Amino acid sequence: MNVTGQFSPYSPVYNDPRAESLPLLQVKSFLRRQWRLIALVTGLSLIVGVAYLAVTPARYTAQADMIIDTKRVTWTQSELATENRSIEDAGVESEIETTKSERVALSVINHLHLDDDPEFAGAGQGLKRHVLSLLHLAPAVQVESAKSDPLRTALAVVEGNLRVTRLGRSYLEQIEFTSLDPEKAARIANAFADAYIEDQLQAKFEATRRASVWLEQRIGELRQQASDAYREVQDFKSKNSIIIGADGKLASEIELDQLGIALAKARADTSQARAKLERISRVLEQRPESSKESFNIPDPVVTDALNNPVITKLRQQFLDDQSRESEWSARYGADHQAARNLRAEMAALQRAIWDEISRIAESYKSELQIAKSQEDSIDKRMVEVFQQSGATRQSQVQLRELETAANTYRSIYETFLSRFTQSVQQQSFPSTEARVVTLATPPGRPSSPKTSLTMALALLCGIGFGVLSAFAREQMNRQIHTRAQLESLLGANCLAVIPAFAREKAALRKNRALRESGAFRQISEVAPFSATAEALRYIKVAIDLHPSGGKVVGIVSALPGEGKTTVAAGFAAFVARSGARTLLIDGDLRNPSLSSTFGYTNTPGLVELVAEKSSFEDLVITDSKYKLDFLPSATRIKPPNSSDILNSPTMKQTLKAAASKYDYVLVDLPPVLPVVDVKAAAHLFDAFILVVEWGSTSTEEILKAVAASPVLSERLLGAVLNKADEAVMRRFEGYSDRNYHYYTNERLPAEVA
Numbered sequence: 001m002n003v004t005g006q007f008s009p010y011s012p013v014y015n016d017p018r019a020e021s022l023p024l025l026q027v028k029s030f031l032r033r034q035w036r037l038i039a040l041v042t043g044l045s046l047i048v049g050v051a052y053l054a055v056t057p058a059r060y061t062a063q064a065d066m067i068i069d070t071k072r073v074t075w076t077q078s079e080l081a082t083e084n085r086s087i088e089d090a091g092v093e094s095e096i097e098t099t100k101s102e103r104v105a106l107s108v109i110n111h112l113h114l115d116d117d118p119e120f121a122g123a124g125q126g127l128k129r130h131v132l133s134l135l136h137l138a139p140a141v142q143v144e145s146a147k148s149d150p151l152r153t154a155l156a157v158v159e160g161n162l163r164v165t166r167l168g169r170s171y172l173e174q175i176e177f178t179s180l181d182p183e184k185a186a187r188i189a190n191a192f193a194d195a196y197i198e199d200q201l202q203a204k205f206e207a208t209r210r211a212s213v214w215l216e217q218r219i220g221e222l223r224q225q226a227s228d229a230y231r232e233v234q235d236f237k238s239k240n241s242i243i244i245g246a247d248g249k250l251a252s253e254i255e256l257d258q259l260g261i262a263l264a265k266a267r268a269d270t271s272q273a274r275a276k277l278e279r280i281s282r283v284l285e286q287r288p289e290s291s292k293e294s295f296n297i298p299d300p301v302v303t304d305a306l307n308n309p310v311i312t313k314l315r316q317q318f319l320d321d322q323s324r325e326s327e328w329s330a331r332y333g334a335d336h337q338a339a340r341n342l343r344a345e346m347a348a349l350q351r352a353i354w355d356e357i358s359r360i361a362e363s364y365k366s367e368l369q370i371a372k373s374q375e376d377s378i379d380k381r382m383v384e385v386f387q388q389s390g391a392t393r394q395s396q397v398q399l400r401e402l403e404t405a406a407n408t409y410r411s412i413y414e415t416f417l418s419r420f421t422q423s424v425q426q427q428s429f430p431s432t433e434a435r436v437v438t439l440a441t442p443p444g445r446p447s448s449p450k451t452s453l454t455m456a457l458a459l460l461c462g463i464g465f466g467v468l469s470a471f472a473r474e475q476m477n478r479q480i481h482t483r484a485q486l487e488s489l490l491g492a493n494c495l496a497v498i499p500a501f502a503r504e505k506a507a508l509r510k511n512r513a514l515r516e517s518g519a520f521r522q523i524s525e526v527a528p529f530s531a532t533a534e535a536l537r538y539i540k541v542a543i544d545l546h547p548s549g550g551k552v553v554g555i556v557s558a559l560p561g562e563g564k565t566t567v568a569a570g571f572a573a574f575v576a577r578s579g580a581r582t583l584l585i586d587g588d589l590r591n592p593s594l595s596s597t598f599g600y601t602n603t604p605g606l607v608e609l610v611a612e613k614s615s616f617e618d619l620v621i622t623d624s625k626y627k628l629d630f631l632p633s634a635t636r637i638k639p640p641n642s643s644d645i646l647n648s649p650t651m652k653q654t655l656k657a658a659a660s661k662y663d664y665v666l667v668d669l670p671p672v673l674p675v676v677d678v679k680a681a682a683h684l685f686d687a688f689i690l691v692v693e694w695g696s697t698s699t700e701e702i703l704k705a706v707a708a709s710p711v712l713s714e715r716l717l718g719a720v721l722n723k724a725d726e727a728v729m730r731r732f733e734g735y736s737d738r739n740y741h742y743y744t745n746e747r748l749p750a751e752v753a
Contacts, residue, residue: 497694589638610648
């Protein structure tokens with residue numbers, strides 16, 4: 001726990017929970033630290049933007065609006081329709097790609113002779129070529145390439161300057177072309193619209209021509225197929241004796257219908273003849289025998305008998321004779337010769353009538369036989385025709401199939417013939433729905449470069465790259481600049497922050513001892529209510545509140561020159577001035593700069609104590625100025641076994657005895673990384689204070705120093721951030737200067753500067 005965190009302006013403010021809830025303050029601190037770099041990168045970006053505007057030639061963009069062709073000739077549909085019923089987005093995009101196609105572009109280039117134009121043939125004023133021409137560094141290889149194939153070069157430039165877009169969800173497309181000349185830009189944009197329309201007409205003409213050739217060939221094939229199918233039908237009819245009437249019926253079926261009618265009539269005639277024969281036969285049964293004399297004449301009801309003139313005449317004559325015979329018999333008697341003659345004549349007439357009736361009966365018999373024979377003949381023919389009709393019906397199924405195929409071929413042939421006629425007409429008069437809606441006009445002002453947009457982008461890019469550079473700079477910076485960084489790295493408190501003094505920063509002296517002596521005088525002479533004095537108090541409080549109660553404290557650093565000697569001397573003088581019994585030991589036997597700082601060069605001290613067994617009381621020096629006891633180390637002697645001296649039993653006994661006599665025993669130890677002294681003698685100390693030079697020592701070196709001795713890392717009381725630039729540190733940590741004014745009304749060195 002950092003007991004000093006809630007009092008000092010140098011306490012780790014990043015551990016304050018409120019700081020975690022205020023990310024904007026961290027951003028503000030980041031900007032305060034890195035605003036110079038961000039401003040520099042932004043300024044460079046703006047300079048680049050101005051240079052771009054200066055060297056980039058003005059370009060003009062003209063635009064033309066054109067409605068695309070929404071109709072397409074297709075020969076794949078079942079109805080062979082000439083246009084689609086709808087057009088989809090894919091169709092519109094296809095037309096846009098067609099407008100940008102190489103074929104249309106080449107047509108425009110050839111029409112306007114753009115391959116001879118310096119802007120498109122490789123000698124134009126592009127940005128790269130413009131800059132190179134200003135520097136007289138135009139590449140010869142590029143010129144030779146342009147001369148070798150100017151058409152391909154012009155095509156690449158034209159395609160790069162062309163932009164075709166769709167206007168909303170409509171069938172309109174906007175053709176934009178950019179050029180150095182506004183008149184040329186408008187002319188090329190209109191030329192692209194005209195070239196697209198011409199390409200559509202030519203494409204339709206070619207499609208119609210190819211379709212006509214294919215249709216003509218196909219029509220010949222269909223004509224032959226239809227003829228062969230019709231011939232096959234006729235051959236099949238002839239082979240199978242199939243005759244079809246006008247109404248579509250077979251001849252056998254028609255004959256069967258007729259025979260049926262004739263058979264019915266024949267049967268009716270037969271029945272009538274039989275009835276007449278039967279009737280007249282019953283009449284003949286009434287004929288009297290020749291031996292019997294009877295003058296009764298038949299009275300047949302047969303039509304032919306009644307209408308027969310012979311029978312009518314004989315009957316009339318018979319009736320006349322009968323009338324005379326009755327008259328003569330009444331006048332002359334029945335036996336009169338005349339009466340007998342009349343009766344004989346009447347008998348002859350009677351026989352003649354019966355003979356005529358018999359003849360009629362024979363004719364009826366003959367009619368019956370004829371009708372019967374005719375009926376049988378018709379019936380027989382019907383059986384034959386019916387049998388023949390059954391076989392014909394079996395063949396008719398196959399005939400129907402042949403006729404269907406023949407009709408199909410004929411229908412296809414007629415359809416293709418009609419389509420061929422339409423194709424020939426379309427080939428003669430091709431048309432397209434594509435047309436220019438708005439002609440391109442020369443633009444009044446350049447489209448690029450856009451000054452405001454370019455400068456805005458340059459400003460935004462500069463700020464962005466500046467922020468990224470600043471962030472990368474902070475991420476790549478491995479030095480310690482804040483308390484939070486040091487505490488997070490060590491897992492221990494940052495006890496104090498000692499600022500760098502003005503004369504130490506300004507003076508560039510070669511003598512290190514003189515520099516440290518000057519720093520010691522400044523730190524020992526600070527005002528009692530200054531921020532530096534308050535930082536030293538935090539070190540004192542941290543030592544006083546140490547859980548083990550130990551008073552033997554080693555002052556160490558990772559590398560030489562970090563100011564551990566100055567911190568040890570200044571802190572010792574500070575606590576001694578406050579009345580505490582203080583012993584300061586110069587334990588850096590390799591470089592006893594602490595002895596030089598106090599002015600005890602070549603004075604016997606620690607080495608003599610251990611090596612020569614001298615008395616501690618004889619060697620310790622009581623400094624009357626700083627009110628502390630000091631055990632120096634001779635500067636003329638640099639023992640090679642300094643680690644053995646520090647780890648000797650005499651040193652252990654001396655420190656133990658001093659801990660019981662003094663309130664504070666402070667030992668200035670050698671740096672941890674260059675020598676092994678601290679690692680060898682670490683177990684003799686109750687606590688350690690690590691001095692870290694602000695903005696100089698890397699995190700890797702600090703971690704290596706702490707990890708060099710497990711005892712050091714375990715007994716590390718805290719760290720002191722030395723030689724801090726307060727103004728820069730405030731930018732890193734973002735705390736207010738009011739923290740300083742709480743301790744003193746004097747202005748800070750940074751404010752004075």
